Amino acid sequence: MSLFSFSTNKKVIATKPKIAHFSLSTQNSWLLWCCQCINIALISAELSSWMLAIIALSFVWQALLLNKNATSHKLSSDKKNSQSKKKPDHHISPVFLGFFAIAGCLAITLSAQGLGVLLSMVHLLSFAYALKAFELKSRRDFYQLFLLGLFLVAAALIFKQDLSFALIAMVALVVNLAVLLQFFSRAQAVSNTLKTVLLLLGQSMFLAAVLFIVFPRLSPFWQVPQANSATTGLSDTVQPGDIAKLAQSSELAFRVNFSQGNIPTYSQLYWRAMVLEDYDGRAWSRTAPDPATVSHDNYQLEAINKRLFMPNTFKESEKLNYQIITEPSFQHWLFALAPATSKDNSLLLLPDYTIQSRKLLSQAKGYHLDSYLNSPLEVNIAQERKAQNLALPARSNPRLVQLAQQLAQQYPDSEQRAQAVLTQIREQQYFYTLEPPRLLNNSLDQFFFDTKAGFCEHYASAFTFIMRASGVPARLVTGYLGGEYNNLSSDGTTNRSNEAQGAQQGHLSIYQSDAHAWSEIWVEGKGWLRVDPTAAVDPMRVNSGFSTQLQQQQLALNNNLLSFNHLKKFAWLNELRLRFDALDYQWTRWVLGYSNDKQRDLLQQLLGKVQAWKVALIIIGAMAISIALVFGVMLLINHQKKQKRALSPWLVLYQKALLILANNGLEKPVNVTPQKFLLILKIKYPELSLAFARVNASFTRLNYQELTREEQKKEFKKLQQHYKNFIKATKKI
Amino acid sequence: MSPVLSPSENQQVIQDILATIESVVLGKPQECKLALACLLAQGHLLIEDLPGMGKTTLAHMLATTLGLSYQRIQFTSDLLPADVVGFSMLNHTDNSFELHKGAIFNQVVLADEINRASPKTQSALLEAMAEEQVSIDGATYELPSPFFVIATQNPLSHSGTYPLPESQLDRFMMRLSLGFPDLAAEKKILLSHNGKNKTLTKAPTVNHTAIIDQAGLLAMQQAVQEVTVANDVLEYIIALSHISRSAYVDKPLTAQQSNKTGSLGDLHCNPLSPRASKALLSAAKAVAFIDNRDYVLPDDVQAVFYVVCQHRLEQTPTQILSQHAQKNSIAQRILEQVDVLNPLAY
Structure with missing residues (x-):
């Protein structure tokens, strides 16, 4: 800024010392109004509807006032005696405004419990931002409003960080800065102002990039309260119909990057998230203690010991290494192809081969896993575990129990018994549908014998129930199946994968619509075996994804016009979508995933052994050099523009x-x-x-x-x- | 008198000259000072005013006090170029052509009511003013030095006048107008007319003798040239003339001015030539010299800007004598545009 001090110096002299009444020009007022709308729109997804209504009301009000002011201004200038008369400015009386503000704050306080600390603060911020526009009495108020706007844009980035949102936030930033600049140079055309803002942003971009890479990521001095956002993705209880609902969403769940070898075939891509072992007659849920309350270390130790002391079960040749980057789900669940191991300390490896994150997933998280696809799971289990996986509530689904007992007599071998159930599903008139008919009391009897139409969780529940009733330990597993392969994400730094011959480039994107449920039965000597009854009713779903009929169903149910399923219809749009997805993947991987550890690794690569003084030196050096560079370039440009003469x-x-x-x-x-x-x-x-x-x-x-x-x-x-x-x-x- | 005087002596002489002129041209000290400055800056002077305002008196006084040879030509519509510059005539005694020098072969030429003459005659003056030489029948004759033309003219709306072409206007360093005297001055004029010294009105300069001689004047002109000019003042002059050119120059001098051209662009003034800015500088130097300074202040530039530039900026057909006209003139508006402290405003 010191470069511009000369001009500001002049400006100070040029401004009139006594500003009796501060008012923005009509054009600037409207610009500010638009800018405010954009800022609020940016964060609108996080605001509750009543708050949005209040803010919308105040914006409409504001617009009416502006309109009134503009017309009265015109009138008074027509009369020419505007100077003698006082400008008829329309303002809301401060008493009323204060009352309104207090009422709004009270409402926020009252709903604070439901909203959580972070969201209620965001509500407060947005509310203040909307109201502040009513009392622009001096320059200072304008600055405050501007700063609040910037803060709001930053706050919006707490909740969402994907590429498209980051770009939108950038646009909002440009608009905010343009309004500020326009305020200072009213005479300039808006297009000129925009140009200046873009130029300034471009200049600062370089500095920002350098700081992003080398500036140490300090742990926050205070704890940012977790966003109490609605959880997305699978939940840890499943009732029939839950996953069908989830499958209508086209939101991204996570992405996978296989670092070497080939991607397994579609039907192998069973991304396990949760194992549900408890059935209460209505819903499946899990027993494992909540990871947030249990002391993790014992649990972890037990899990790792179990796996490490099974030397024969995991073959090194079958090792499949991959990286998963999840979207924020505000849950702890992570995804893996079982059985998987990892050396990542932030992960919690549970004994049922599911993986949890120690921290709530409020941000995108990346982790590396090694999977051994064909290895058995838990060949030996304790008696109590067996009993747990056989437990059924008394007097539920009597017809299924009857069928199960029949089968138990018919097929003594548990695998054959499972096969028999699948055959029945395959051969009878069962339908696979996203719109399952409602069941009374979630009765599996009703589904299996009467309606005969359901989504994966119906079949998996029913199958698991039958297996348990017939004496085979069985459990329900939820997760995702398959994924969309995107080979457009050419990887700039895949030196590791390039070494492997025939290395695959690209990544898999797994959407919420890929949510799936299946069963696992425990067979003596073989451990847990995966059985997917969906394969019996709709083989296509398991082998390649949604059938066209399902897709149409999905389209009909999904009212989001821009969902990718609509776009899939046009080849070029689909290509565009895939390209953007690839870009977003790189963004998530390199920008959002640039963590403390990665920074340390990078510095280590550059510097060799990390030593505190070396790091400090390089950071200071890089900052100094970049700042000097930016200023040097600016000086040079200025010098060339006009041979600058220093004021004496x-x-x-x-x-x-x-x-x-x-x-x-x-x-x-x-x-x-x-x-x-x-x-x-x-x-x-x-x-x-x-x-x-x-x-x-x-x-x-x-x-x-x-x-x-x-x-x-x-x-x-x-x-x-x-x-x-x-x-x-x-x-x- | 020694050709080179000390500053204090110079100042004494200047004050004497001014006092003498002011004793005759009553109540117009500022105009007298400017007229003197014009001559010290080696420029020609145009005095434009209504008849009977003392134009001729001022011109006469300047010539006499500076000790210069002086002749007056009354311009009329039938005045011929030969009347101004002279002609060759056959001498019957030795059968040779003899040059009869015109009125222009004087150090001070008073071209009275110059806009009454035809353009042809006016332009005869042109070469003389610019080159300080005249050509008669193919022979070129040097004019005496120093050489001044002091022209007077009536406002253009008067009948029987030919407007001076821009080229000729540009050759006058200054255009002055005297304006009406104030009450006290007019009373004094009337008293002197009514009083004992009747001869004063007939030939007001008769009683006055030269205060300085030719060599002294040349030395003083030299001293004026040596007045120093600070960079800021130079830039001030540049900025002033540059603004007048904004309609002709693509690139505005500064960003600040680019915003202002809008207000000036619709004025349609003639751009100031480099000759004009040179004249501005010389005149400012002369004013500084008269004020006993060896450096130029922006005040000096402002003092002479109107008289040096207004007649180059626009043709004013109507009265130019009122104060009101000066306040609303283009010259005044240009002055208002430029920041004195930071002319090329960054």
């Missing part, structure tokens, strides 16, 4: 004196010479004229007379002395 020190001093006078109500018009100004001063402030005359005389000598170096120095000292005396004189008045 005496002129600066003289202008300071003028500024003091201007603040006291006597401004020097630019075209008045110092000598003439002195005459004006003598009339208006006779008591100051002597002191100022000395300043003036010295300045005149320095500025206009030809002096030798020595004389100049002497005279400047005199000027400084005179200036001090002048200031003393002004203080007396």
